Amino acid sequence: MLKRWFSTLHVFGRELVANPRQVGAACPSSPVLASRIAALVGRQSDGYVIELGAGTGAITHALLSAGVPATRLVPVERSERLASHLRRRFPHVGVRHGDACELAQLATELTADGGGHVSHVVSSLPLRSLPPADVRRILDAVSRVLGDRGLFIQYTYSVRNGTESADRLHWCGRSVVWLNLPPARVDVFATQPSTAAEFRRTSGWDAPATDLATA
Numbered sequence: 001m002l003k004r005w006f007s008t009l010h011v012f013g014r015e016l017v018a019n020p021r022q023v024g025a026a027c028p029s030s031p032v033l034a035s036r037i038a039a040l041v042g043r044q045s046d047g048y049v050i051e052l053g054a055g056t057g058a059i060t061h062a063l064l065s066a067g068v069p070a071t072r073l074v075p076v077e078r079s080e081r082l083a084s085h086l087r088r089r090f091p092h093v094g095v096r097h098g099d100a101c102e103l104a105q106l107a108t109e110l111t112a113d114g115g116g117h118v119s120h121v122v123s124s125l126p127l128r129s130l131p132p133a134d135v136r137r138i139l140d141a142v143s144r145v146l147g148d149r150g151l152f153i154q155y156t157y158s159v160r161n162g163t164e165s166a167d168r169l170h171w172c173g174r175s176v177v178w179l180n181l182p183p184a185r186v187d188v189f190a191t192q193p194s195t196a197a198e199f200r201r202t203s204g205w206d207a208p209a210t211d212l213a214t215a
């Protein structure tokens with residue numbers, strides 16, 4: 001257990017030194033942050049769960065523990081080193097070494113021939129340090145690939161100012177996780193206003209006073 005933790009920190013640290021802007025975090029996600037996110041997905045994942053920027057797999061692990069089937073979980077990671085680490089850690093999961101900018105193509109491939117739908121996109125991407133054109137492309141693809149009841153879950157390290165607005169997505173709510181280094185804020189978005197309203201009624205998360213979506 002301790003050995004795996006050190007090995008995870010080692011692989012994360014090497015990637016951080018090599019690509020600080022792409023990694024965008026000082027540490028892997030804490031188990032508390034990972035399970036806060038996974039609890040949202042595990043309770044209602046009936047489609048593919050695409051995890052963008054899976055890194056060392058802290059959230060991947062929590063999603064599997066929350067009941068997301070390995071066959072429905074698709075971690076995407078741009079770093080070759082981290083993608084190899086993920087494949088070793090989760091040999092039964094179809095890890096993709098690739099760019100989140102290719103999300104639309106990935107979803108088309110997964111759902112071709114009526115092979116299901118994408119119910120969740122979970123993102124650890126450092127949106128504030130990625131090129132703005134990439135961020136627009138990724139958020140645009142998120143709103144297109146998610147089904148009617150789909151949810152997009154993104155966390156940031158800015159506890160006060162999260163990701164409240166995303167094109168064509170409706171902000172459902174936020175939750176701050178203090179037990180993470182640094183503390184993180186998780187924001188949830190839905191493609192449909194009715195799904196956002198249901199989330200606010202049932203999740204117990206802090207809800208926005210008004211829907212800030214730009215739809």
Ligand SMILES: C[S@@+](CC[C@H](N)C(=O)[O-])C[C@H]1O[C@@H](n2cnc3c(N)ncnc32)[C@H](O)[C@@H]1O
Pocket residue numbers: 012022023024025027028029030052053054055056057058059076077078079082098099100101124125126130
């Ligand atoms: C904050 S770290 C991930 C933390 C992860 N939850 C963990 O516990 O290790 C962000 C990850 O996003 C990956 N990343 C950054 N830009 C990406 C992109 N365009 N496509 C896919 N992955 C990307 C980085 O390589 C890094 O592994």
